Amino acid sequence: MSTRTKGGPLVSHTDQVLSRAVTFQFALDPTEDQRSLFAKCAGARRFAFNHHLARVKENLDQRAAEKDLPVGPRLPGISWSWVSFVNEMNAWKNGQLDSSPVNDDGTRGLAWRHEVPGDVFECASVDVARALKNWSDSKRGARKGASVGFPRFAAKGRTTPSFRLRNKATPGETQSIRFTDPSHLRLPKIGPVRVFGPTRRVRRMIDLGRFHIYSATITKRGGRWICSLSGVAAKFHHERRHPKDRHVTLVGIDRGVTSLAVCADAEGNLLAAFEGVNELRRAHEQLVRAQKTLARATPGSKGRARAKARLNKLHRRVANRRCHHAHQVTSWVMKNCTSVVLEDLNVTGMVKNHRLARSISDAAMGELGRQILYQAPWYGVEVALADRFFASSKICSGCGAKKDRLDLSTRVYDCAHCGLMIDRDHNAAVNLARWKPAANVST
Ligand SMILES: [Zn+2]
Structure with a gap:
């Protein structure tokens, strides 16, 4: 009983x-x-x-x-x-x-x-x-x-x-x-x-x-x-909760659009890189087409109901795949890391951006963060969130110099000070692994 x-x-x-x-x-x-x-x-x-x-x-x-009534019984x-x-x-x-x-x-x-x-x-x-x-x-x-x-x-x-x-x-x-x-x-x-x-x-x-x-x-x-x-x-059973041979040092996880996640340690070693959500970009074209069909359909018609059902189905499929990709990264993190640093993305704010392609990848990043945060206690993984003003992409992981601007399209970080050339996401992940919470900044 x-x-x-x-x-x-x-x-x-x-x-x-x-x-x-x-x-x-x-x-x-x-x-x-x-x-x-x-x-x-x-x-x-x-x-x-x-x-x-x-x-x-x-x-x-x-x-x-x-x-507004002066006196009397009240409901x-x-x-x-x-x-x-x-x-x-x-x-x-x-x-x-x-x-x-x-x-x-x-x-x-x-x-x-x-x-x-x-x-x-x-x-x-x-x-x-x-x-x-x-x-x-x-x-x-x-x-x-x-x-x-x-x-x-x-x-x-x-x-x-x-x-x-x-x-x-x-x-x-x-x-x-x-x-x-x-x-x-x-x-x-x-x-x-x-x-x-x-x-x-x-x-x-x-x-x-x-x-x-x-x-x-x-x-x-x-x-x-x-x-x-x-x-x-x-x-979980003890062995599952504490897998052997996990990285004992901090691991920085950079979430992005081109790569869903890049994981690196503070020494600069690239530990894992997960492909971006290409499939979702392909699905995006289908979504745009389905959206157009829906917009053209006569209100209240059978054709409109069909178009709506098709659009819903596509959205569902995208969401399922996104979740699946994020799960692969999360399971790698849980098996291989003991403490990780993620960038605290303002995902709610980002999803308000109405461009479809953007919101799809943002949602994938948000889903990944959600999974890591809820599964971490199951495996005893510590998660730190670097504040969203920490310029993980703009800082050089070689010498610490900071670029004033870095376009999203620039895939390779090229340092003007020390001459380091490194993949943009790899660089950001290394910086995240080195992130220390600022003592003088209150949350
Ligand atoms: Zn440098």
């Missing part, structure tokens, strides 16, 4: 401590019936999300209007906690509230509520509560990052169809989300759904008690239904 010390990590039926948040993704191959059920669930998720949002908005608007605010949202949704759809819908035959409650798993409504309630919390935290300055607006209503056609189901069983019990055989994932109330691709690794981890599924998110992306299994996993 599983145990969970209060506030502590989950322990599996084989006594493994599960503390590492992990997500596995699979493309699904649902039957026709399952497809329409998926669409219905995504609709129910949207419906529940909008239900709460409308409730909150009405309450906020009324209270704002009452502000109380409603609780925004996810628990109260879940309870309200359940009572409302089961016909227990005054505001519950009344059907033609006189019965109360949401008529189609039993057609989809109840958990879809509950997870949607949790999601909208979180979105509202993000907005209010952001408004009062309690949230890092870009400011978050008031949640938008989930409009059909504009929102990505998606819904989540939870696995409420604890480790050791029969799981409501489980693999029934190598190619079928069973989802609560939906039944076994065919899965594409190998599942051996995740099934083995579950059998050994090294992975426990918390939830499955089903999303339609680029015309295909994708399942993300989120859960907690055990730490």
